[in-house]
Amino acid sequence: MIMEKKRMDCPSLPPGWKKEEVIRKSGLSAGKCDVYYYSPKGKKFRSKPQLSRYLGNTVDLGCFDFRTGKMMMPSKLQKNKQRLRNENLTINKGKPDLNTALPIRQTASIFKQPVTKVVNHPSNKVKTDLQRATEQPRQLFWEKRLKGLRVSAITEEVLRSMELPKGLTSVAPDTSDETLLSAIASALHMSSSPITGQTTSAAEKNPAIWLNTSQPLCKAFIVTDQDIREQELKVIQARRTLEDALMADGLARTVESSRDSEDEAA
């Protein structure tokens, strides 16, 4: 005896929420599966928009897959398809991910965000506070999460990491250079104010107490004119390299497309 309709617990949702799958047993769409969710109060939801409306701004359902009931990373998408003739042009296969957003913990629950005290009723429309969205509370040494992240090419090989100037030293109880690099790079991306490092010596002695959280976990540093000149040189060289690569790629595409039109004519 099989009970098709079973209200299942749903790990991605808060306690008390249930998920139900109903197989259509007749009609043209027989076999299709409809998914419903039930709030702890028993209210039934038949679509993501409906769920979204009900939960309001307290929850971001962007990565929530209604059908499976799980959170999905946006990157879990298309795998490479093989094309023999493109084998030497596979550079285009997976476009590099230019997203500079920081990697954050993605928990199983849609309630990954900090607890928000809801004062208003969910059905009321409230202006979204954009400031709030970009200034979520962070863990004190949150940069440690960046540890181990590497730049890698599409071929998965790890690229040579940047080397940090000797003047840069970490303040955190973690002295790895990669973490420091990530922390500084993140700070440069995320903050619109100057990055100075931790300017008080107190922070160096006991960062857990004196850390200036708007600055990276880095001792104060001085950028010299020579540092700047060296950096300019690196940029110029990088631009040349990029230019060459783009030229080569453009040529390859031209050849490829002309070959395509020959094929069609045949």
Next chain:
DNA sequence: GTTCTCGGCCG
């Protein structure tokens, strides 16, 4: 009236 179920639209 409410709930269940499938059709069908639309992206």
Next chain:
DNA sequence: CGGCCGAGAAC
């Protein structure tokens, strides 16, 4: 093709 929702059927 699948998500979403309308509306008729069922209760």
